[in-house]
Each structure stands twice: as structure tokens, then as C-alpha cells.
Amino acid sequence: MSATPLPDPRTRPSDGVPDGGVPDGGVPGGVTPGTGGLVDRHGRVATDLRVSLTDRCNLRCTYCMPPEGLQWLPKVEQLTDDEVGRLVRIGVEELGIREVRFTGGEPLLRPGLVGIVAAATALAPRPEVSLTTNAIGLARVAPALAAAGLDRINVSLDTLDRERFRTLTHRDRLDDVLAGLRAARDAGLTPVKVNAVLLRGVNEDDAVPLLDFCLEHGYQLRFIEQMPLDAHHAWTRNEMVTAEDVLERLSAAHDLTADTEERGSAPAERWLVDGGPATVGVIASVTRSFCGTCDRTRLTADGQIRNCLFAREESDLRTAMREGASDAELADRWRIATLAKLPGHGIDDPSFLQPSRPMSAIGG
Numbered sequence: 001m002s003a004t005p006l007p008d009p010r011t012r013p014s015d016g017v018p019d020g021g022v023p024d025g026g027v028p029g030g031v032t033p034g035t036g037g038l039v040d041r042h043g044r045v046a047t048d049l050r051v052s053l054t055d056r057c058n059l060r061c062t063y064c065m066p067p068e069g070l071q072w073l074p075k076v077e078q079l080t081d082d083e084v085g086r087l088v089r090i091g092v093e094e095l096g097i098r099e100v101r102f103t104g105g106e107p108l109l110r111p112g113l114v115g116i117v118a119a120a121t122a123l124a125p126r127p128e129v130s131l132t133t134n135a136i137g138l139a140r141v142a143p144a145l146a147a148a149g150l151d152r153i154n155v156s157l158d159t160l161d162r163e164r165f166r167t168l169t170h171r172d173r174l175d176d177v178l179a180g181l182r183a184a185r186d187a188g189l190t191p192v193k194v195n196a197v198l199l200r201g202v203n204e205d206d207a208v209p210l211l212d213f214c215l216e217h218g219y220q221l222r223f224i225e226q227m228p229l230d231a232h233h234a235w236t237r238n239e240m241v242t243a244e245d246v247l248e249r250l251s252a253a254h255d256l257t258a259d260t261e262e263r264g265s266a267p268a269e270r271w272l273v274d275g276g277p278a279t280v281g282v283i284a285s286v287t288r289s290f291c292g293t294c295d296r297t298r299l300t301a302d303g304q305i306r307n308c309l310f311a312r313e314e315s316d317l318r319t320a321m322r323e324g325a326s327d328a329e330l331a332d333r334w335r336i337a338t339l340a341k342l343p344g345h346g347i348d349d350p351s352f353l354q355p356s357r358p359m360s361a362i363g364g
């Protein structure tokens, strides 16, 4: 069994954006924004919006937050459902956003989730709308989400072993997650994708069982390299399970061949399993970063625009909105925040500093 080596990320197609140049209809690096989409100084265009709906969570994944939880955002600092709807509308109508993914924290904890999804799917041009969730409670709400127009769902699941799940998440909720997965598939929220993070010495040997489980149930599995975004700053480069490690493990049980289908700005490198059509993805955020083709922009639950997961600066749309800013002014702030996006996350740079917000408060 074998896996062909990962392709060189530096030779990946730039999705229509000339190297170091300006996309069609875009804003050249350094000019004053005012119209058009979300273009940065390196010529990348953000069309994929990640919206965090809450920083709270009902699990405590060890690589994400400590067992005691975090200091949650006060309610008054959180965007209301209408404020979320307004900013998503500005993104879609004024700024060229084509995909909206709701996340968190745990987005299923947001009471207004179904209404927020319905408002997003009613926009024109209609964005693709998806959800990233730990699936606890999904069994109950999946039909309503599908009826609200949700297109797809990603579920996080790092192990199929009940005891290990409890150790990894500090909660005994594996059965709820499995029920949520089934409900998502039955509600037609397909393809259902499963995201898994492997930790050295903890769940590395879940790689093959997770793939077999996903193949059996028709879910699309993607492994994500652990990133330095944990609240307790325990991540180390030497300890993380790399994409190469994952592929080596999978290759011991399955034949993997690189999927030659155009990847565009999608972060997952995909592999056909045993000749296909089933695939497995590896998101090598750390070891094979894809910053050069990044098309993301992020809105936190408290209304801050972040141009990168690893950004150390934010743009405060909530305060501007509550002080009466017009749609045009908010759009302009968003454009300006985008211009400053750095070319890469720089994790391997000795000067790298982890952002002060953890993943759960940014929106993964």
C-alpha cells in the first residue's frame, strides 16, 4: 500500500489571481478601497466568510480549550441575530462573499441558528451556506437546518472509541455525535464531512478506524493538522501529528492516490482511497500551508473582522455598527481590514506569536 508524495504547495494554481498581481475587477495593492470585493495587497480575494456565532462550547477538546472552559463573552458584546444577518448581507451584497460557514465555539448552542441560516440562504446572489459543528444536538435540529436551506455540514470527530472520546473532550457524548452525523445525512445535508485532529500518543491510531467508518457510512473524512491556536498555548511543532504521518498510517491499510481534480482554494489535499470514488482529505495547515491561495475572511461572535486565523489585529465592526455606521461605511472598514492581510501565517518563523484569541473564540 502506498501514497504518492504531497504535491509542492508553491506550484498550486492561484485560482485566477496572477502571482503578486491583481485579480480581474480587483483593487491594486496599496490603493484606497471604496468599491469592489475584499482584496489584499498580495492580490488574494476573500470570498469565503467564516462566522463565529458563539465562543461557548459544550465540549472541551484538549487541543482547543481547558477543562474548566474559558471566560465567555458577555452577552452584550455578542452580535445579535439581526447584527449577524446585516454583516453577512453586506458581505454578500457588497463585497463578493460567495460562501458562508457558521461556526464557533459550538454554533448549535446559538438559539437563533436556524433563523440566521434562513436569512443567509435568502440572500441574492445566494451564497453557499454550511456549518461546522461538534454535532451534539444535531439529531434534533438537522431537519430544521435543512429546511432553512443549509447546504452542507462538517462534523468534528477525533475518535470512535467511547473512553478515548471522553478523555479527549472531557464529555461522554460520542453517541450524540454519531446520532448527529446520521441525522445530517438523512436530512440531505450532504456531503457530510468529518474533520479529525490527531494528537501524538492520544488518538493517532484512530486514523484508519475513522477512515473505515467514514467509508462505510458515506462521510468524507479530512484530517486537520493541529495548529497553535489552543487557549492554553500547549502546542509544539515537534509533538504535532503531520500530514505525512497521517498518510503513512492510512497507507498501511489502504491504497491512496492523489486526486487530480482541480483543488482551487480548497485547503484539503485529497486522495482517492483504493482507487476511488471515495476520498480522504488532509489539511496540512502547518507543514504545507496554503496561505497563497487563501480566500477566507472571518467575523467573530463579538463583531470583529479578522483577515486570517493567525491575525494579531482585528477591525471592530460591532462598535461602528452600534454607533450608526452605514452599510457602505461598514463595507469600507471590511475592505481596509482585508488589505493588510499578511502573505502567510509564519508558524515556522522564529518571530511567530500565537494570536491572543484561541480557535474557539475566532471560529474555526
Ligand code: SAM
Binding pocket: 057, 063, 064, 103, 104, 105, 106, 107, 132, 133, 134, 154, 155, 156, 195, 196, 197, 224, 225, 226, 227, 228, 229, 230, 359, 360, 363, 364
Ligand atoms: N465546535 C465546532 C467543532 O468542533 O466543529 C466548531 C468550532 S471548532 C473550533 C472548528 C474546527 O476547529 C474543529 O474541526 C476542530 O477540530 C478544529 N480545531 C480546534 N482547535 C484546533 C487546533 N488547535 N488545531 C487544528 N484544528 C483545531
Ligand code: SF4
Binding pocket: 057, 058, 059, 060, 061, 064, 065, 104, 105, 106, 134, 156, 360
Ligand atoms: Fe468545542 Fe469545537 Fe473547540 Fe471541541 S474543537 S472544544 S467542539 S469549539
